[in-house]
Amino acid sequence: MAVIAILGYGTVGSGVAEVMNTNKELIESKAEQPVDIKYVLDLRDFPGEPVQDIITHNYDDILNDDEVEVVVEVMGGINPAYSFVKSALQSGKSVCTSNKELVAAHGAELMRIAKDNNVNFLFEASVGGGIPIIRPINRSITSDRIEAVTGILNGTTNYMLTRMENEGIDYDDVLKDAQAKGYAERNPAADVEGHDACRKIAILASLATEKTVSYEDIYTEGITNISTTDMLYAKKLGGVIKLLGKAGFEDGRVWARVSPAIVKADNPLSMVNDVFNAILLKGNMLGDVMFYGRGAGKLPTASAVVSDIVDAVRHKNINLGIKWSEEKQELMNIEDVRVSKLVRVEYSEKDSAAAAVKRIFGTDSIIEVSDTEDEFAFVTDKVSEAQTDARLEQLLNSEGINGILNTIRIEG
Amino acid sequence: MAVIAILGYGTVGSGVAEVMNTNKELIESKAEQPVDIKYVLDLRDFPGEPVQDIITHNYDDILNDDEVEVVVEVMGGINPAYSFVKSALQSGKSVCTSNKELVAAHGAELMRIAKDNNVNFLFEASVGGGIPIIRPINRSITSDRIEAVTGILNGTTNYMLTRMENEGIDYDDVLKDAQAKGYAERNPAADVEGHDACRKIAILASLATEKTVSYEDIYTEGITNISTTDMLYAKKLGGVIKLLGKAGFEDGRVWARVSPAIVKADNPLSMVNDVFNAILLKGNMLGDVMFYGRGAGKLPTASAVVSDIVDAVRHKNINLGIKWSEEKQELMNIEDVRVSKLVRVEYSEKDSAAAAVKRIFGTDSIIEVSDTEDEFAFVTDKVSEAQTDARLEQLLNSEGINGILNTIRIEG
Numbered sequence: 001m002a003v004i005a006i007l008g009y010g011t012v013g014s015g016v017a018e019v020m021n022t023n024k025e026l027i028e029s030k031a032e033q034p035v036d037i038k039y040v041l042d043l044r045d046f047p048g049e050p051v052q053d054i055i056t057h058n059y060d061d062i063l064n065d066d067e068v069e070v071v072v073e074v075m076g077g078i079n080p081a082y083s084f085v086k087s088a089l090q091s092g093k094s095v096c097t098s099n100k101e102l103v104a105a106h107g108a109e110l111m112r113i114a115k116d117n118n119v120n121f122l123f124e125a126s127v128g129g130g131i132p133i134i135r136p137i138n139r140s141i142t143s144d145r146i147e148a149v150t151g152i153l154n155g156t157t158n159y160m161l162t163r164m165e166n167e168g169i170d171y172d173d174v175l176k177d178a179q180a181k182g183y184a185e186r187n188p189a190a191d192v193e194g195h196d197a198c199r200k201i202a203i204l205a206s207l208a209t210e211k212t213v214s215y216e217d218i219y220t221e222g223i224t225n226i227s228t229t230d231m232l233y234a235k236k237l238g239g240v241i242k243l244l245g246k247a248g249f250e251d252g253r254v255w256a257r258v259s260p261a262i263v264k265a266d267n268p269l270s271m272v273n274d275v276f277n278a279i280l281l282k283g284n285m286l287g288d289v290m291f292y293g294r295g296a297g298k299l300p301t302a303s304a305v306v307s308d309i310v311d312a313v314r315h316k317n318i319n320l321g322i323k324w325s326e327e328k329q330e331l332m333n334i335e336d337v338r339v340s341k342l343v344r345v346e347y348s349e350k351d352s353a354a355a356a357v358k359r360i361f362g363t364d365s366i367i368e369v370s371d372t373e374d375e376f377a378f379v380t381d382k383v384s385e386a387q388t389d390a391r392l393e394q395l396l397n398s399e400g401i402n403g404i405l406n407t408i409r410i411e412g
Numbered sequence: 413m414a415v416i417a418i419l420g421y422g423t424v425g426s427g428v429a430e431v432m433n434t435n436k437e438l439i440e441s442k443a444e445q446p447v448d449i450k451y452v453l454d455l456r457d458f459p460g461e462p463v464q465d466i467i468t469h470n471y472d473d474i475l476n477d478d479e480v481e482v483v484v485e486v487m488g489g490i491n492p493a494y495s496f497v498k499s500a501l502q503s504g505k506s507v508c509t510s511n512k513e514l515v516a517a518h519g520a521e522l523m524r525i526a527k528d529n530n531v532n533f534l535f536e537a538s539v540g541g542g543i544p545i546i547r548p549i550n551r552s553i554t555s556d557r558i559e560a561v562t563g564i565l566n567g568t569t570n571y572m573l574t575r576m577e578n579e580g581i582d583y584d585d586v587l588k589d590a591q592a593k594g595y596a597e598r599n600p601a602a603d604v605e606g607h608d609a610c611r612k613i614a615i616l617a618s619l620a621t622e623k624t625v626s627y628e629d630i631y632t633e634g635i636t637n638i639s640t641t642d643m644l645y646a647k648k649l650g651g652v653i654k655l656l657g658k659a660g661f662e663d664g665r666v667w668a669r670v671s672p673a674i675v676k677a678d679n680p681l682s683m684v685n686d687v688f689n690a691i692l693l694k695g696n697m698l699g700d701v702m703f704y705g706r707g708a709g710k711l712p713t714a715s716a717v718v719s720d721i722v723d724a725v726r727h728k729n730i731n732l733g734i735k736w737s738e739e740k741q742e743l744m745n746i747e748d749v750r751v752s753k754l755v756r757v758e759y760s761e762k763d764s765a766a767a768a769v770k771r772i773f774g775t776d777s778i779i780e781v782s783d784t785e786d787e788f789a790f791v792t793d794k795v796s797e798a799q800t801d802a803r804l805e806q807l808l809n810s811e812g813i814n815g816i817l818n819t820i821r822i823e824g
Binding site for chain 1: 431432434435438439441442443444536542543544547548551552553554555556557680683684688695696697698699700701702703704705706709711712714715716718719721722723733735
């Protein structure tokens with residue numbers, strides 16, 4: 001019999017209880033023992049609900065109860081989650097969490113404390129919601145050098161981009177719709193400015209390098225500058241615009257960024273729509289493998305948390321030996337990373353603008369889309385961002401050019 | 413230090429050696445010890461190649477060497493693979509195999525023998541080539557009741573169908589091309605008649621039910637009757653034709669089949685092209701998750717085998733407790749499974765044929781495509797195959813109907 005406690009009875013916490021209740025027999029068979037929720041920590045009381053009898057407002061009830069073997073942290077945020085998780089691990093309890101902020105900020109340290117105490121710190125639900133990705137990286141991709149990890153890691157923005165793409169709805173309207181549907185928060189910054197995806201790619205890059213990739217070091221650009229006109233250009237290139245979190249591992253150097261990118265039709269990520277997420281791994285032997293599913297939502301996320309509970313219970317006092325050290329992984333300056341870009345130019349005089357593009361960027365392939373005026377776009381070579389920026393500076397000072405309307409990275 | 417032996421130095425066997433050599437440091441770090449290939453069993457000698465010093469022609473050299481901890485069976489076929497694997501497990505050696513015939517025919521028994529001897533029988537590469545799917549099913553999807561498993565499980569046929577779809581090339585020509593490229597064998601039956609996919613869905617269905625789903629019991633239909641005209645009809649329905657292996661688990665009843673099916677654009681399997689494979693799992697909490705990657709090929713398959721070697725080495729004398737009993741899982745009669753079908757009708761007189769369809773199937777939605785004569789198609793309700801068959805019998809005897817040209821299941 002394994003006794004567990006849940007910290008936080010919000011969406012994910014109540015989902016964990018629901019999954020454990022609905023699939024009780026199956027879960028206990030996989031765990032090879034009964035699993036019992038003894039406490040739920042929450043500020044609220046939930047009178048009349050089944051959970052009311054096991055609610056506590058005092059974390060010490062859980063921490064000091066030696067029966068509690070696994071603590072499930074689904075409160076979110078850094079405080080007090082961090083101190084709760086730390087003390088649980090130090091008391092010899094395993095911790096399962098869905099909290100990407102916590103994992104991105106303190107994952108390596110918590111992993112070390114878990115190891116020192118012969119317990120486990122598990123976080124399958126922190127990236128990709130219900131998609132099995134953390135466990136496959138740690139236990140399935142064990143014979144490959146990972147060359148790149150690229151993910152659609154935020155369901156809210158993917159929903160917004162899909163609707164903009166399919167229905168031509170403007171950014172502002174689709175944001176309002178996403179807020180009305182509950183996909184986006186009233187303050188949507190964490191999603192639309194890429195911070196959520198940034199935490200997740202930091203976690204994936206850390207697991208791939210086995211060191212700590214700090215999310216603060218990752219270049220992060222959201223979707224707030226993406227318009228339906230940008231999507232028309234993307235379509236001309238045979239692609240769609242997605243918000244990608246990406247980390248590359250080349251010749252011992254590591255880089256990571258979050259930004260919108262044009263993803264062409266031959267890349268399986270181009271087909272990931274609506275609130276779905278996907279993570280594409282490139283192994284040096286395996287080639288591309290992709291993991292696809294629901295990146296958020298009460299039950300999918302809770303399902304991933306419960307799969308961690310099963311793992312924790314099955315490995316009582318056996319640390320699973322996931323490698324993620326506190327040593328900082330230095331990242332390449334994003335300006336040194338090579339990438340091709342789509343550049344949208346506003347011109348005062350088309351022919352001289354096109355001539356300037358030809359002279360500076362060496363291309364005479366000009367892309368035009370309907371419903372625009374005084375503008376065209378072109379595609380740069382795959383060179384460092386610094387080199388492209390320098391050329392853009394030159395272009396801006398050229399005859400016939402009024403300005404740069406947008407630049408969008410092209411994946412690949 | 414872990415000592416291993418490889419049975420068979422064909423494509424996969426030499427791939428295993430290549431992966432272990434290329435990624436030696438990384439693999440030994442994951443395995444937490446050096447891993448050494450002591451023997452390669454093959455009938456040939458490979459003079460001048462690095463492998464020549466460790467070639468043996470006598471399996472007893474391996475079986476009787478107590479140093480050998482893991483036996484890697486990549487010979488294929490049932491005999492002598494079955495007796496070699498059995499005796500290895502009985503001697504307390506773990507076995508990793510890519511051999512889907514062996515796993516489909518004897519998986520449960522070999523799993524039991526492994527358990528009795530406190531070793532492991534692992535077979536990640538037997539389904540989906542390099543795609544991590546066996547380990548995720550066993551260790552990640554532990555909190556969900558699996559409601560359905562649907563897979564594009566054969567790369568050769570998917571390559572053929574993709575080319576027929578995209579380029580309008582006929583079946584016979586695309587088969588010749590696949591044979592020329594080495595994707596299809598001279599005798600292509602195992603691929604094009606669905607037998608390969610059948611072994612794989614039998615393995616997946618067995619893991620999902622934890623009992624033995626016999627591949628002999630699975631209704632299997634290949635792609636030999638699929639034409640580019642069928643694909644035009646599929647396109648009219650917003651879909652493409654894929655060879656699917658599918659198992660459903662509903663109300664305690666289990667069914668499985670391999671057949672071509674029209675997969676609509678909103679199903680992520682519709683986007684899996686060329687030699688890629690994918691497996692879509694539907695969990696009762698998780699919803700849909702899909703695993704995508706290279707379903708065959710030397711290095712991807714070998715990578716999956718090596719991930720099993722790492723697992724076996726890390727779990728020396730610890731049976732991983734995968735549940736797959738020898739108890740037979742009874743399957744529903746495929747005639748009782750409900751499915752919607754596209755029916756292509758050849759008529760002698762169109763109006764009376766359409767009237768017969770309306771009278772018998774209750775639909776007046778007639779689908780026509782260009783480049784055909786004297787034919788149309790319609791879509792049946794989702795009822796049992798037996799019921800549809802009875803109605804088709806009636807239709808055949810109706811005025812204006814010359815014959816049924818093809819019937820194709822519609823996925824979903």
